[in-house]
Amino acid sequence: MTFSLVLMGLTIHVLVWEKLPDWGTWFTKLIERLPAPLAYLYSAWHCPYCFGFWIALALQLLTGVYTLPELAALTETFALAGTIMAMSLDALVTALLIMVxxxxxxxxxxxxxxxxxxxxxxxxxxxxxxxxxxxxxxxx
Structure with a gap:
């Protein structure tokens, strides 16, 4: 098990939802100017589990790192379907750890x-x- 994705995801969550809103009004004004669907996502993804899932998927795609590297074996067994399963399962585990x-x-x-x-x-x-x-x- 590696905690790289968990630490990156938790750091981004703390920055975006706990620190940036306190650094003056510029960030709040930026969020208010977002299109309605993006502003909704900002409020909906305040939950560390929800955010954790999506940030884990994004970080997996960017870095190729898994929290549970053993899941990569699913790709070898089930090809593209295995990759999708592995990334989804790993993102769920990462999201849980980010929430904790x-x-x-x-x-x-x-x-x-x-x-x-x-x-x-x-x-x-x-x-x-x-x-x-x-x-x-x-x-x-």
């Missing part, structure tokens, strides 16, 4: 963000307490 990766990133992000916020709050309160102590010291 996306869910894992989200699960890890919440405690990380909460921990960061608590640390910032603690540092701010320590800074404020130190300032208060310095002011009291100066007044005496």
């Amino acid at each position: 990766g996306s869910l894992t990133l989200r699960a890890l992000a919440l405690p990380a963000i909460k921990g960061f916020e608590l640390t910032q709050t603690f540092k701010a309160s320590m800074s404020q307490a130190q300032s208060t102590q310095e002011q009291q010291h100066d007044n005496t």
